[in-house]
Amino acid sequence: MNEEFLEAELAMAEDSHPEELAEEPITEWLYDPVDAEREEIGLRGLIGAVEVLEEDVIWERP
Secondary structure, eight states: OOHHHHHHHHHHHHHTOHHHHTTSOGGGOSSOHHHHHHHHHHHHHHHHHHHHHHHHHHHHOO
8 A cells, every 4th residue: 555545545535424424314324434434544544654654764764
C-alpha cells in the first residue's frame, strides 16, 4: 500500500457520511456505519504510520 492509495481510501470513507446512514432504517443500509468509522480510523492510523516512516527515512539519510 502506498500513501496515495490510503489517501484515496480515506477520502472515500469520509465522503460516505456514515452518520447520515444511521438515520435510515437498517434494512436500507448498504454497510454498517460503525464499520465505516472503524475503517476510517484504521486508514488514518496507516497514513500516520506511513508519514512517520517517511520522516525517519529522510532524517537517516547522510
